[in-house]
Amino acid sequence: SDEEARGRREASLSATGRGTPDSIYARIADLDGVTSVKVIENATDAVVSGQDAHSVQVIVLGGTAQEIVDEIWASKPAGIATYGTSSGTTTDASGNTQTVEYTVPSAITIHIRTTLTTDSDYPSDGDAQVAERILYRLANGLTESEVEDGSVVTGQGLVGQDVLTGMVTRAIYEVPGVVSNTTVLIDDVDPPVTSGNFAITDAQVASYAIANIDVL
Numbered sequence: 264s265d266e267e268a269r270g271r272r273e274a275s276l277s278a279t280g281r282g283t284p285d286s287i288y289a290r291i292a293d294l295d296g297v298t299s300v301k302v303i304e305n306a307t308d309a310v311v312s313g314q315d316a317h318s319v320q321v322i323v324l325g326g327t328a329q330e331i332v333d334e335i336w337a338s339k340p341a342g343i344a345t346y347g348t349s350s351g352t353t354t355d356a357s358g359n360t361q362t363v364e365y366t367v368p369s370a371i372t373i374h375i376r377t378t379l380t381t382d383s384d385y386p387s388d389g390d391a392q393v394a395e396r397i398l399y400r401l402a403n404g405l406t407e408s409e410v411e412d413g414s415v416v417t418g419q420g421l422v423g424q425d426v427l428t429g430m431v432t433r434a435i436y437e438v439p440g441v442v443s444n445t446t447v448l449i450d451d452v453d454p455p456v457t458s459g460n461f462a463i464t465d466a467q468v469a470s471y472a473i474a475n476i477d478v479l
Contacts, residue, residue, distance in 0.1 A: 282340035385440025
């Protein structure tokens with residue numbers, strides 16, 4: 264029966280899970296719709312960066328809340344608390360209701376600006392191409408074709424992944440005819456004013472859009 268099948272699946276998951284951060288990461292990342300995961304373990308006797316002692320925090324982007332909660336409970340070590348800014352309930356093997364905490368990362372809108380010097384090899388739509396290359400290099404899981412044909416104009420990075428000026432610069436020079444560029448500005452305000460890498464915390468994710476990339 265369906266109920267027996269579910270019970271067998273839960274038993275098999277419990278048997279194979281090791282309760283390590285890597286194991287929890289792999290199992291959450293395998294859920295449908297999940298695009299990025301970060302697992303933070305606080306094995307100390309003290310609160311660290313706001314996270315309770317002897318707890319595990321799963322920061323997950325995408326997926327279904329109930330599936331995430333069920334999987335965290337099935338994979339976390341016994342006696343270790345969960346921690347996060349969101350929560351849900353699941354039923355354990357004894358039929359008891361358990362509350363599981365996890366964190367949905369905050370999306371940080373990123374604005375990027377650079378000014379180029381170009382030569383005759385620079386295409387007429389070069390500014391648009393540069394913006395597309397930047398989006399492709401920074402966002403997670405996009406293909407070149409869907410960005411280049413304009414079917415995708417937004418994207419997100421990985422959970423806790425900083426925005427690196429080196430990746431932006433690499434993207435700029437992938438378009439022919441670019442001779443030089445000014446300092447790349449990356450910020451969460453428009454227009455951007457900060458140079459250098461932009462830090463993203465563990466509980467954040469960078470959010471990108473072609474409309475927020477200025478090529479001058």
